[in-house]
Amino acid sequence: MxxxxxxxxxxxxxxxxxxxxxxxxxxxxxxxxxxxxxxxxxxxxxxxxxxxxxxxxxxxxxxxxxxxxxxxxxxxxxxxxxxxxxxxxxxxxxxxxxxxxxxxxxxxxxxxxxxxxxxxxxxxxxxxxxxxxxxxxxxxxxxxxxxxxxxxxxxxxxxxxxxxxxxxxxxxxxxxxxxxxxxxxxxxxxxxxxxxxxxxxxxxxxxxxxxxxxxxxxxxxxxxxxxxxxxxxxxRLEPVMTLRSEIIALRELAPGEPVGYGGRWHAPRPSRIAVVACGYGDGYDRHAADGTPILIAGRRAALAGKVSMDMLTVDVTDIPEADIGSEAVLWGRSRYGAVLSVDEVARHCDTISYTLLTGILPRVPRRYVGPVDPVTAA
Known part of the structure; x- marks a missing residue:
């Protein structure tokens, strides 16, 4: 897979x-x-x-x-x-x-x-x-x-x-x-x-x-x-890119336990942490702050801890349906209908949408939907 x-x-x-x-x-x-x-x-x-x-x-x-x-x-x-x-x-x-x-x-x-x-x-x-x-x-x-x-x-x-x-x-x-x-x-x-x-x-x-x-x-x-x-x-603008991944692991943390490099984020309560397959090696901004929004199964959740090269971690304590394989939308339109603006994500990264959109690296496949046959990005 x-x-x-x-x-x-x-x-x-x-x-x-x-x-x-x-x-x-x-x-x-x-x-x-x-x-x-x-x-x-x-x-x-x-x-x-x-x-x-x-x-x-x-x-x-x-x-x-x-x-x-x-x-x-x-x-x-x-x-x-x-x-x-x-x-x-x-x-x-x-x-x-x-x-x-x-x-x-x-x-x-x-x-x-x-x-x-x-x-x-x-x-x-x-x-x-x-x-x-x-x-x-x-x-x-x-x-x-x-x-x-x-x-x-x-x-x-x-x-x-x-x-x-x-x-x-x-x-x-x-x-x-x-x-x-x-x-x-x-x-x-x-x-x-x-x-x-x-x-x-x-x-x-x-x-x-x-x-x-x-x-x-x-x-x-x-x-x-x-x-x-x-x-x-x-x-009236509509998002064109949806950066979409899935939960690949879940962790249960006691209050005070840290997450990620440097232990920047600590669980304020008994917490459930989802690991999502996306990181700065894909072009997601490493400077994203704790609290940066992410859609998990169509519901808003928050980044918890520093972004790693291939993964990031999300607090899903209040999303009990979150499970291995649940959809994670970094920005764009969820299959559940919710939309997360790339502009909102950019503000949490202290940058602009241009840097996020142009920064997605070649190892991330582009999958085209629309009026022409699917094409591989140049």
Whole structure:
């Protein structure tokens, strides 16, 4: 019998979340972000599931971080346009960009120079990245007009152009910094007569004034709520990944007995402890605190003691039906109907859902359910 830990990937939930993003920004095109192996969910399976949507509904393009991620999609038969969000890392990659029919973000002067020196058979669509306030990648706004004009003066090399930027605080309660970035990009787009792509997941959910020509839903596609204060739209997100295992052992402890490395947790009463097959060697966060929620047979229980490499321990004293083989859901949807948000688990680990979802390691099988045949994750 195989180890019981699996990551169930609900592709219908993925399609629901994408459709939600598209509906929230009905006047915009929706770029589906599937970088980092679709945030740990399997980029090939997720792309194929979204490409299987009807014409007019399916994503007009996907976004990845780098050429290697794009090559995986093309090798699997994904034909939709793919945007390289970080662009090229060296000039010689332009040959592969052209061969694979990719769209290219440019954020640095050397990338512009490399592109303008290149002689493609067909012009390459370019997304010009502007640093509107995050101060990570992009040209300063005062340089945008010059770079925009240089790209536009090379129609044999550059096809459609678009302005893009990234919000640093669209998920925050205080809207002031996000509003400054939005105002900057609005003025720039108006001055240049340029289409824009600004809205990441939180802005797609909560900033309709930022939707522009394209929105860029990322983590929301996978059912994680990126907002500091959930709203009506974010509450409609459905979890895509369920990290599911089973109880493999049970222990009865007297009051005061410790559990796990370092004896961090001590039984406050006569306690029943379940051992679950999942640990940091699978990507579950070792920093999870005592009390981190886990669903046992559909009921909420609490982590008791430090996470080990292959196992973790759970206080099931108040769940008498818990037994060897009982379902343990680390996050996602239980077979009993209960849902445990990955965002709630992340808060107990003093991290964010992105790190949990992308951190699930290859030894955890992905099991796909939904609109396409089961696929092994790339």
């Amino acid at each position: 195989a180890r019981p830990l699996v990551a169930d990937i609900d592709l219908d939930a993925l399609r629901h979340n994408y459709t939600l993003a598209r509906g929230l920004a009905s006047g915009s095109r929706a770029l589906a972000v599937i970088k980092a192996n679709a945030y740990g969910h399997g980029a090939v399976a997720c792309a194929l599931a979204l490409e299987a949507l009807p014409p007019g509904v399916r994503p007009p393009a996907f976004a990845v971080a780098c050429l290697e991620e794009a090559e995986v999609l093309r090798d699997a038969g994904v034909r939709s346009p793919v945007v390289l969000l970080e662009g090229i890392f060296e000039a010689k990659e332009l040959d592969r960009v052209e061969a694979l029919g990719l769209w290219l973000a440019v954020h640095s002067e050397w990338q512009v120079q490399a592109l303008l020196a290149y002689r493609p058979q067909r012009p390459i669509p370019v997304w010009l990245k502007i640093d509107s306030g995050m101060h990570r990648l992009g040209f300063p706004p005062e340089r945008a007009a010059d770079v925009w004009a240089r790209l536009g003066a090379a129609p044999d090399r550059v096809a459609d152009r678009l302005l893009m930027s990234h919000f640093a605080t669209a998920d925050a309660v205080d809207p002031s910094d996000c509003r400054k970035q939005l105002d900057c990009m609005r003025h720039l787009a108006a001055a240049l007569g340029a289409p824009v792509c600004l809205a990441n997941s939180p802005a797609t959910l909560a900033w309709p004034q930022a939707h522009g020509d394209w929105v860029r839903p990322g983590v929301m596609l996978y059912g994680s709520d990126p907002l500091a204060c959930p709203n009506e739209a974010s509450r």
